[in-house]
Amino acid sequence: xxxxxxxxGSGFIGNALYRELSPYYSTYATYYASKQFKKNQHFYxxxxxxxxxxxxxxxxxxxLIISAVxxxxxxxxDLHKQLVExxxxxxxxxMFLSSSNVYDAFHNFPSYEFDKTLSESVYGRLKxxxxxxxxxxxxxxYVIARLPMVFGLHSPRVKEMQEKIEQNExxxxxxxxxxxxxxxxxxxxxxxxxxxxKLSGIFHLGTKDLITHxxxxxxxxxxxxxxxxxxxxxxxxxxxxxIAVLPKENKLPPxxxxxxxxxxxxxxxxxxxxx
Numbered sequence: 001x002x003x004x005x006x007x008x009g010s011g012f013i014g015n016a017l018y019r020e021l022s023p024y025y026s027t028y029a030t031y032y033a034s035k036q037f038k039k040n041q042h043f044y045x046x047x048x049x050x051x052x053x054x055x056x057x058x059x060x061x062x063x064l065i066i067s068a069v070x071x072x073x074x075x076x077x078d079l080h081k082q083l084v085e086x087x088x089x090x091x092x093x094x095m096f097l098s099s100s101n102v103y104d105a106f107h108n109f110p111s112y113e114f115d116k117t118l119s120e121s122v123y124g125r126l127k128x129x130x131x132x133x134x135x136x137x138x139x140x141x142y143v144i145a146r147l148p149m150v151f152g153l154h155s156p157r158v159k160e161m162q163e164k165i166e167q168n169e170x171x172x173x174x175x176x177x178x179x180x181x182x183x184x185x186x187x188x189x190x191x192x193x194x195x196x197x198k199l200s201g202i203f204h205l206g207t208k209d210l211i212t213h214x215x216x217x218x219x220x221x222x223x224x225x226x227x228x229x230x231x232x233x234x235x236x237x238x239x240x241x242x243i244a245v246l247p248k249e250n251k252l253p254p255x256x257x258x259x260x261x262x263x264x265x266x267x268x269x270x271x272x273x274x275x
Contacts (some may be wrong), residue, residue, distance in 0.1 A: 002026065004195075005060045007053070007079075008068035009043060010034040012155055013097065013147075013184060017066060020188035021195070028060045032071075049075045053082050064195065066095045073126045080130045087141050093200070095143040095191070096134055098127045100179075100206075100245045102146065107237070110180070110210065110244040113146075113202040140200050145191065146245045148206040151220070151263060152184035161217070162226075170232035173214040177236075180206040180244040181216065183266040186258045193256055204245035208257040216260065223264050 002025045008014040009029020021027045022042070029037075030046035037043040044056050049072050057065075065083055069076060080096070087094045101124035103111040119125045134142050151157055164171050182190075182205060190205045214233060221229045251257070 002064065002195075003060060003062045004028065004064045004066065005056065005062035006030070006066045006068060007046070007048075008070060010037055011068055011070060012152070013150060013187065014066075014068035016152070016184040016188050017068065017191060020192055024192075025195075028062070030056060048072075048079045053079055054086070057086055062092055064093050064095060066097070066191075068097050073122070076126065077129055077133075080133055084133055084137055087137055093141050093143070094134060094137065095145060095194075096130060098131055098144050098146045099124065100146055100148045100243055102127050102131065103245065104243060107239070107241040110178075110242050110246045111204075112246055112248040113204055113250055114248075143194060143200055144202045145194075146202070146204050147182060147187065148179060148243075148245055149181045150184060150187060151181060152266070155184065158220075161221070165226055165229055168228070168230070170230040171217065172232050172234050173217050174236065174241075175212055175214040175233050176238075176240050177213040178210050178240055178242045178244060179213050179216065180208075180210050180246065181260065181263055182206045182258070183263045185266050186256070186262065190252055190256050193252060199250070201250055203250050203252075204247045205252075206245055207260050207263060208246070209259050210242075210244055211260045216264075219264055 004021055004025045004027045006014050006018055006029040009018045010031035014029065018027055018029045028042045030044050031037040032047055046056055048069060069079065083094055086092060101121055102117040102119055104124045105118040105120045117128045119128055131144055134144060149157065161171055187205055194203065
């Protein structure tokens with residue numbers, strides 16, 4: 001059975017991936033602060049600012065490393081350089097969860113897999129730097145998965161919205177920003193398919209259609225029956241601005257290309273199941 005190591009396995013996306021993949025693969029993960037994983041023998045404590053990732057790699061001997069790491073930017077760059085070196089010399093592939101922010105300097109159109117990357121944000125430039133380091137590997141050795149905003153029942157974004165509603169604080173929305181998005185459930189299915197089919201290269205993993213930032217949040221609030229929501233509409237420009245990653249070359253099967261409506265339904269169904 002293929003051995004998979006998820007770096008950042010205690011985070012929102014990393015843990016969702018662990019739950020998706022562990023029934024099918026020999027899956028291991030790292031955690032940093034969450035003590036709930038301490039007794040799980042498939043989880044290793046790892047602080048990428050203090051510890052050497054090679055110690056974990058020696059123990060797990062993965063055939064695939066999935067990087068969902070968060071934290072100090074400088075240390076992230078050093079960590080991924082180590083991962084690239086490991087994959088060069090061992091029978092191991094690297095999957096990096098990147099971001100639509102690698103295109104946040106381009107506003108006029110949605111972005112596709114092989115468009116030039118350019119970012120105005122520190123976060124986007126970090127992702128570009130790591131992507132460029134990874135692309136020095138043989139193309140068959142890596143997957144770069146660029147993600148838009150990811151929602152889900154326990155997502156940080158939804159929790160933040162809930163807290164603001166409870167505290168009667170406004171939620172900032174951007175009527176002139178056009179986005180696509182994803183849910184943790186659908187994203188895990190997409191990544192599972194990429195692994196199972198042994199695909200490689202650059203993938204844009206989001207909805208096939210677009211929606212404004214404001215409209216999505218307004219519909220999400222209605223879907224969850226949140227009352228007394230205060231939206232603060234923010235206009236950063238008079239023009240429409242795109243922050244969306246769409247697939248063109250590396251398309252997944254139709255059932256793995258969700259719509260914005262499906263992402264909303266995911267949130268609603270998940271909430272109903274939890275009550």
